[in-house]
Amino acid sequence: MTKLASNISSLPSDTPPHTVLILQTKNKQNDNEKWFIDVAGCQYGFQEVLIPFKRYFEEHACRDLNGSQPYDANETKDIHFFLTLPSMTANNLHRRKLMEQRDARLYFAAFSRALIEKDGGAAFNRHMLSGSTSDF
Numbered sequence: 717m718t719k720l721a722s723n724i725s726s727l728p729s730d731t732p733p734h735t736v737l738i739l740q741t742k743n744k745q746n747d748n749e750k751w752f753i754d755v756a757g758c759q760y761g762f763q764e765v766l767i768p769f770k771r772y773f774e775e776h777a778c779r780d781l782n783g784s785q786p787y788d789a790n791e792t793k794d795i796h797f798f799l800t801l802p803s804m805t806a807n808n809l810h811r812r813k814l815m816e817q818r819d820a821r822l823y824f825a826a827f828s829r830a831l832i833e834k835d836g837g838a839a840f841n842r843h844m845l846s847g848s849t850s851d852f
Contacts, residue, residue, distance in 0.1 A: 735756070735789070736752050736753060736754040736756075736757070736772075737752070737753040737754075737787060738750055738751070738752060738753075738769065739751045739752075739753060750768070750769035750770075751766060751767065751768055751769060752766070752767050752768075752769055752772045753765060753766055754766075754767065754772070762776060791821040791822060791824075791825045792818045792821055792822065795814050795817060795818045795821075798814055799811070799814060
């Protein structure tokens with residue numbers, strides 16, 4: 717996991733970091749092949765979710781704010797961070813919406829874990845990838 721920004725001088729101090737995952741392949745052809753997985757990039761105008769490491773920095777002119785760190789996020793880590801920001805909890809409606817989202821995420825995580833644990837994940841994988849685009 718790494719935190720990136722493309723223009724840190726213009727970011728407000730309470731801006732949540734843009735977090736991405738970095739994958740490094742371990743194969744005999746290319747030991748140093750690295751890829752970014754950026755599932756939240758669309759909110760910043762980045763269209764690709766999976767992109768080669770070098771190309772990501774070249775195209776987005778980003779810089780690494782604090783070096784790679786182990787991925788420690790859970791279902792609600794961002795919500796817990798948002799709850800520390802006065803701008804995100806300025807009124808009861810904001811707090812209530814964050815807590816509703818937290819509850820929904822925890823429910824979905826428990827639901828998913830139960831399906832995965834039910835048969836070692838085989839049925840979960842099969843069902844999660846079945847269906848049409850409109851089903852999702």
